[in-house]
Amino acid sequence: MSDRLTVLKTYKLYVGGKFPRSESGRVYEVTDGKSGEWLANAPLSSRKDGRDAVVAARKAFGAWSGATAYNRGQVLYRVAEMLEGRREQFVREVSAAEGLGTSSKSGTAKAAAVVDAAIDRWVWYAGWTDKIGQVVGGANPVAGPFLNLSTPEPTGVVAVLAPQDSSFLGLISVIAPVIASGNTVVVITSEKSPLPALSLGEVLATSDVPGGVVNILSGKASEIAPSLAAHQDVNGIDLTGADAELAKQLEIAAADNLKRVRRPQPVDDFTADPGTDRLTYFLETKTVWHPTGSLGASGSAY
Template sequence: MPERSGKQSEKQSGKQSEKQSEQRRLAVLKTYKLYVGGAFPRSESGRVYEVTDASGRWLANAPLASRKDARNAVVAARKAFPRWSGATAYNRGQVLYRVAEMLEGRREQFRAEVADAEGLSAPKARAAVDAAIDRWVWYAGWTDKVAQVAGAANPVAGPYFNLSTPEPTGVVVVFAPQESSLLGLVSVLAPVLATGCTAVVVAAERAPLPALSLAEVLATSDVPGGVVNVLSGRVAELGPPLAAHGDVDALDLTGAGPEATALEAEAAGTLKRVRRPRPDEDWTADPGTGRLLWPLETKTVWHPMGV
């Protein structure tokens, strides 16, 4: 008995000193920032907004991006486009696979962030993160296969080879799904990158933290700066200038919610390619090729056969 109590007191004192050292240390809070042109700036406006978990507990402050941040993001995306679209499909696949590798190493962080953001239990959050990484790998494999699927050698009535190849459309603005903060985001972003487009992502308004952390992954995995730009803020504020922007080529309105119709009307002024939101999209289902093919332009070449 005395032995046992001695052990117990030892254990207790150990716990106490652990507690003390924990009390002495000030936790380092993370300042979430935007991701624009390969850098992590605060919002040009200096504003932030409070992000809470599903039960209303404060998690962090996220930058509240402004119209000017959106403009800067488009400039960065445009600047990055020639290099990204000009890279070989094989190289793009390697870079995207590298992103999945980096995500794998930060699974725990994303699991915690997704659980907080969506109010999921630990196993469900883990499943969502794993599915997101798998989806990223799946799209990484598509980079050098899109042309075979979407391209064609067309039969024509003349002595010509007639070949159609898909080409990336340019700068794509993506409104990330509101309800699925990581899996949904990856499902809309990865296919855009796989085809060679560059992206401006407007993160889920109430759950932007996984998207802002994904930016850190992208910054450390060979994706050239500007290829992905992540903004957090209000769809109602960022939507109209991005939808009407003359240098944006396509608009994915998946997460635009009630603003979607108005934004589609804004986009008509510059004849953008628009992807409308589909009701109740199931992010865990097989995504198919739809999201790969929508931001593509088809180029057809007539080449004389020389007969």
């Protein structure tokens, strides 16, 4: 019999490609969703952590949005590869986080199905990166000697409130489409089940995702989200994980700089076909006019 003590995992935030502890130094207890057993202490993020995450996301935005669609697709596919290699770890964490039962075969099977669906979702969005332009953009008919072209462009830095009851599949369903379309993201994890999201940061750090493209904060959305909604350098906010009262408060704050806001939907089943709604929501359309004929021959454009 060994006297060796197990080395418990220290969960940290993921900001700018690094793993800082919360600036506040605070943590809170995370328990098993079924048995109530203590699992770990998670960082309790502060508003300062949120501001640091926005700075990191803005710094990463230029290079990420300017990368080729093919490159972004390869990076997202690499995330799926790395998750596949750590599948057993995430099955355990999802099972405990969502109260599926870590010791029962049925609970493990359900958690495995969730993790497999999450991996497949990364692959699905990876395949969409080089197809968004063809679906959303295109040439528009005009009555005149002009070409009129519409091209999708990413909105910028997007704050995301992850769903509370789908700690892994729901989390990936709200961040993968945002970064697939060229945005960078600051995500607030499920408050009661943050551990799978914090472990995802470790996967992202080894998956060719540039630092700052995804920033993961754990803690209370009611404390962190208002400052993100009012932040002048945040361009959009997804309120999926907000309750009605918090969502209303954040919408009012977001109106100050005309953020694009995705309101919580009445029904959002993350096990269903993801569709393209989330993929295109945080995109803007740039329209370019180009003269044809004799004017076009000179190369003039405006």
